[in-house]
Amino acid sequence: MARMDVIPDILAQRYASAPMRRIWSPRGKIRMEREYWIAVLKAQLDLGLSIDEKAIAAYEKAIDEIDLGAIEERERVTRHDVKARIEAFNESAGAQNIHQGMTSRDLTENVEQLQLYRSCRLLFRKGLALLHRFREQALAYEELVITARTHNVAAQPTTFGRRLAMYGEELLRALRNMEHLLATYPARGLKGAVGTQLDQWTLFEKDSARVRELETRVLQHLGLPGQWKAVGQVYPRSLDAEVLGHFVQVAAAPTSFARTLRLMAGHELASEGFAKGQVGSSAMPHKMNARSCERINGFTTLLKGYHSMAQNLAGDQWNEGDVSCSVVRRVLLPDASFALDGLLETGLTVLKQMEVYPAVIARENAHYFPFLGTTTLLMEAVRAGTGRETAHEAIKEHALAAVKDLRSGRTSRNDLAERLAGDERLGLSRETIEQVLQSGEALLGNAREQVRTFAAESEDLLKAYPDAAAYEPAAIL
């Protein structure tokens, strides 16, 4: 297919960052494979196999002679992708030493794991940057009282910082889990066609110790933290599902946050903000659409789909393995990485640019606080000597009447405070009532303390990766 007609990977092209694209670029992958082959060659030489050192030098020199078109051409003839890449590298180097004692999977499994692991590391660091921003904004808005909602209906006051801490804490758990993954992720290693290392073992004249040492050195080259010991042709695909599970979990908190910001934008309490120079719909200047938040929600739908693909590969291994997973993993590993990368970039941008409208928030609070404070008023009335049942009856009566009048249009202002003050049954002065109902302060519970707890706990994680927090997202579409 002519290069002009290429259909780009839309996630890579529109949404992923340059570092993530580099990990998964066809050229980048071939470079990784070649480095890997050379690492195997050097280790084989060190451990006593007879290998021409000049050949190694020739491979090192040819490492960047990568002609994707020519390799594709070879594959169309041999119908074997790895073979095509071996031949291309051999031809460039004028040697035939690489891939000795190896099967295709000794190459591809490990290099793909390396790509995925590097993606995880990049995503983990962006996740930390996002956690940092949740923390910063939670602290910045620690005192801004808003109307918390459950069932999408006003319930009790909270602060906007407290709401952000809620998402932040969910993200914190996801990142702690991902940290655990990064510390334990096992490479498949050099296991041969069915996992028994037969070919390397034969090459090394049945010397198991040298085969183990070879594998250790090659894994050191890769830099992966763990190692499977008894895999078959392929590593268990439940590992891919595990990784993708972390992707979805990291996505969950920004996704709920984005959904909530879409809701808040519908009430004009906040908006996701605009980039410099960006305007809303030209025809409708009032419309500040939460497009980026919607996109975050979209990325998560993609991630869940990719995760379901990975799940469907888990537990589906026949014998020592087959390649019914091949086309699936070719798609899902990069595309899921791009999707989470795009989500985190977008999330970082939203948390950076979002705008909050305290005046609108105050209007909403004024509307709802009379209702939200009734539980507390009840306690005050009882403390002041009114019978509990009497007080409850009076409050309920007035609250329902106030709701009814607001909904029917008889009034457009919540006058519950006046109604309650005017009812002798309750025995509370207008001052007392207004103090409770309008301050919000009295109704915040531990909200602010909880923000500071979250800030401290996230700081514990962040300080272990001191440069991650400062990451600035690239401009998004």
Add this chain to the structure above:
Amino acid sequence: MARMDVIPDILAQRYASAPMRRIWSPRGKIRMEREYWIAVLKAQLDLGLSIDEKAIAAYEKAIDEIDLGAIEERERVTRHDVKARIEAFNESAGAQNIHQGMTSRDLTENVEQLQLYRSCRLLFRKGLALLHRFREQALAYEELVITARTHNVAAQPTTFGRRLAMYGEELLRALRNMEHLLATYPARGLKGAVGTQLDQWTLFEKDSARVRELETRVLQHLGLPGQWKAVGQVYPRSLDAEVLGHFVQVAAAPTSFARTLRLMAGHELASEGFAKGQVGSSAMPHKMNARSCERINGFTTLLKGYHSMAQNLAGDQWNEGDVSCSVVRRVLLPDASFALDGLLETGLTVLKQMEVYPAVIARENAHYFPFLGTTTLLMEAVRAGTGRETAHEAIKEHALAAVKDLRSGRTSRNDLAERLAGDERLGLSRETIEQVLQSGEALLGNAREQVRTFAAESEDLLKAYPDAAAYEPAAIL
């Protein structure tokens, strides 16, 4: 991003056919959009709007001046993809007439639907070609007796043609359903920002009749069979899920067939065959891996994942619609189309190239038929006057002993016939027993008749699309 570094859509590049790639190519899509805009313009002119005919001519002349890089550049400034494409076309034509009274979704929804509908039509026709091959092969192997298995264990005889008819019939239902989809698929049409057609209605001075006529003409241009009448900003996403459901259903039969061919290959009863010039693993010439069948199974895993994405968009609409589906649909509609296209191409190739090994099949039959015929033998014994319980006891005793000896290695040949012939309790001659046990003929039931029924029923569908059956798949990787 430099064109050199582009990360291609792997499904498009490696697996999809050229016609499918054309439907979804960035350039092809922009061409479709421009044709659509011109169709709207012409209809608006015909229906009385004041539009400069020279401008239309200028647009028609400029239709192929498509500079993807420049459009992308514009989008990075405006952050609005449709606006960037409007400006680019306007600039090429030196006019500003397109998109009048339209919102972005008046363009994109319809053009995306057209892409998807054309994909469906292409896939339906390939599905017919696949049905044709199932039919041909079912007839070709109508008489080849094989050992049918349930629970992966030999159960009763059937014929290989009958087994193929089973998959063929499943495909037939899927195609009948897809035919129904193709006959009813509704376009969103020109509905404006929230679905009420406000802007066209205002343009046409509140003349509902002309707005209806405009929409009718535009939909005729598209060629879609149906039309939504009361949609919002977007058409209901349950329609995408419906389409993807058809994709998975069309995939199901070839997928079960591919899985079964992998099983048969494990018993060397059949193989998926090789392309001319292709060899198996170079290191292991005996290995004729069912790679293409595995790939078919992989495509289906992808399709199920894409379908789950589409399902997750269904029922998730807020008010008159938002774009939390945008990034999801950008990925899933083309990628699912590519995946099913690749699956059908691969399936066609497998059904064309597969090899069946009657000698190995005969060995398997000889091994199992003595067991498989015991039910029939029981009936024969009863007919010959033996008591049912006596006969049953004798048969069971010998069958279990034969199994045991085969499994323990005491014998490697199934001698159940001799054992039964030697037992007076049964009262059947060796000739009778062998006739029943070894022919297979006596044990086929209606297998062959069922093949012919399937052939006739699939012919009913195929003859309505006379040129579809002849489709030859392109070479696959």
Add this chain to the structure above:
Amino acid sequence: MARMDVIPDILAQRYASAPMRRIWSPRGKIRMEREYWIAVLKAQLDLGLSIDEKAIAAYEKAIDEIDLGAIEERERVTRHDVKARIEAFNESAGAQNIHQGMTSRDLTENVEQLQLYRSCRLLFRKGLALLHRFREQALAYEELVITARTHNVAAQPTTFGRRLAMYGEELLRALRNMEHLLATYPARGLKGAVGTQLDQWTLFEKDSARVRELETRVLQHLGLPGQWKAVGQVYPRSLDAEVLGHFVQVAAAPTSFARTLRLMAGHELASEGFAKGQVGSSAMPHKMNARSCERINGFTTLLKGYHSMAQNLAGDQWNEGDVSCSVVRRVLLPDASFALDGLLETGLTVLKQMEVYPAVIARENAHYFPFLGTTTLLMEAVRAGTGRETAHEAIKEHALAAVKDLRSGRTSRNDLAERLAGDERLGLSRETIEQVLQSGEALLGNAREQVRTFAAESEDLLKAYPDAAAYEPAAIL
């Protein structure tokens, strides 16, 4: 397990209707099986097999002697569920004639299909009742102008009836599709162990015609409209996925509607209403939570999960079939039926009880219409002779200023009309401006006509099932 400790199926117990529970009750299923066995017996007798008519009478007499505990006990011994049920029925009848020439799947596949088909029919009729209510409410609220939203932000006016028509139309398509399913759903039939009908064919002395006739009669007993001709041990599981796909599609429209009603409740524009005697949270009398709508959304999450199970069975058949689907289908077929039943019951209740608050809606309209009408005002200004660019500039300037003042708290009332009237650049009188901006009428486009189109199209379907529309939901929890 003692009956006291039984863990009930939560979907059946809390949410499903009594008729749906009857379809799937253990006792009901056994009754269906027995009716089926008797139907087979009678057909076998009619077609010439030697069967004792007294035995048939004995079975008919014993049909309701169903002791679930005793059957379970038998199964724990035989470890074969069908065998346990055969023995129990035989013992009650004092005969041994049923199940002749049949395998377990000749019984279970068909009876399970019958259960599923009856569920589909029940659900289809409830879907019609729901469509009827969408239609009624769309007509009732055809004129009630509301602020349509895209991206959850005010976009253009529409009417509440028009919004309901949007969901109604989506449901209409789903029901049309389900009607197609009900007209074509194929039974597996009496196909024997591997699909070849060997045992009936042997019983009927290789007389294919009588075997065909037997199957026809048995399927007539079941009342299913179609028939597989070449299945294996089991019917293709893609058929279950197809059915479940219809379930999700039927659920999609009420699910989007429920989500939107949750959004509207958050703005106090509407509520799902309360049953007589029901109150909101006792502690918070103002809270009228959209619990039923949330539950509808929850049912859909369940349905998508059950659908994904069904999808994962499709294409997973080995050879002529196995039972790796058994435990899955035991769960998903009833539970998905219960979930959709519960969803439709809940949806019917919500559409019946929902309350709409025109006064609050009017307040929202007043707040937004000045913005929403700017596009129309622009056209008016141009028509009145103002330059387009001048007019656009003036409108945008004032709109952005008005938004800013509202968000910053400088004002709490949208005064855009005054601002525009005061700007000479625009050249429109205050009367003209207010007329456009406040009426809504002028901005409805074809909204009301579209409601009537939907009403007519849904009536077309409803009148084919005259008694379905009147269905009244049972009380829900």
Add this chain to the structure above:
Amino acid sequence: MARMDVIPDILAQRYASAPMRRIWSPRGKIRMEREYWIAVLKAQLDLGLSIDEKAIAAYEKAIDEIDLGAIEERERVTRHDVKARIEAFNESAGAQNIHQGMTSRDLTENVEQLQLYRSCRLLFRKGLALLHRFREQALAYEELVITARTHNVAAQPTTFGRRLAMYGEELLRALRNMEHLLATYPARGLKGAVGTQLDQWTLFEKDSARVRELETRVLQHLGLPGQWKAVGQVYPRSLDAEVLGHFVQVAAAPTSFARTLRLMAGHELASEGFAKGQVGSSAMPHKMNARSCERINGFTTLLKGYHSMAQNLAGDQWNEGDVSCSVVRRVLLPDASFALDGLLETGLTVLKQMEVYPAVIARENAHYFPFLGTTTLLMEAVRAGTGRETAHEAIKEHALAAVKDLRSGRTSRNDLAERLAGDERLGLSRETIEQVLQSGEALLGNAREQVRTFAAESEDLLKAYPDAAAYEPAAIL
């Protein structure tokens, strides 16, 4: 609904173990709730609230007076499940002290978490028992040479123990991960209606320290290891998805194993064995169906579906939370627990009862080893002085010819050894050739060493839970 007509939860009734049923039984849950309420009451009393100690004693006395029917009746009136359960307990105790300062979620979230956590602990221990059996069987079959397959085609030798170690190692990782979950699982705690602890904070006169202490004591009662600090009305649903992810991961290894045992049963190399007294199909005594293995595969399909439900709740939170997850979690938490419980019970039974047929395995090895050893033979020939290309050509020629003759039926015995011995080009004696080709020993690579490595690594985990390994599965259906 009359108790007689109850539709049982099929997973609980047929497949789950008694201890798992106890965790999720309606009665058991109400008991847990009551214990929890009493724990809160006692802590409130200790921390200074004025609570009548006699009331506490009355609650303790009434704790087992649980009338499910009466509670259900109350709920049908109040339409509030928690309220119904409060009233029932109050009435039994003749007091009104429980639930003070609590919202429903302060009760239900924590008790459901406790149920789920206890399920996890139970499942983890069964997972260990399964790991123990994989380890035992891997060691028992460490030396049994079998033909390893990739692409379901013979590839290289391995041992059956090595194959089991492969699945065992996958399970080991899953259990290590679940151990991490069990050590960090966070309870929601007593957070009040929107998470700010307002009501307890008001009860304790704004004394944050006592509120913290109250929560700490209540969580100690529960015994959960962690605690959310800044949740809303509900804990983040990504936590449920995380738990379900572990369920699927634990299932993956036994699922691949079960699939492979189904394949082996198809070749009669092994069977899942039978319980004492169990027979195969009565009509077909040879059929030893891998029903339990198929069921394991089915459980995993269920688990993936439940997991997808849990995933779809993650990231779907609006504001401080709603209950659109309620019906979903009511179903998926118990049913997923039952499904994994059933899977592990079944897996334990299979690993305990499975039978392996060395004689059949040896026949398969004899058939394939000549092919499998060709790579090694090539090395031997080169070592003996033959040119590499010459040797490769000769081997390939004979291997392909041998395959062809076997498939065409010209021979039924693999005579590759003779063919190679007869070719002078190769220069290897018949003895050398046979030694390599038939022993298997020479072709095992590190297989046995890898088994021992797995045994040691799994022992590391097992010894930390000394009594878990000994668990014996209950009899399965």
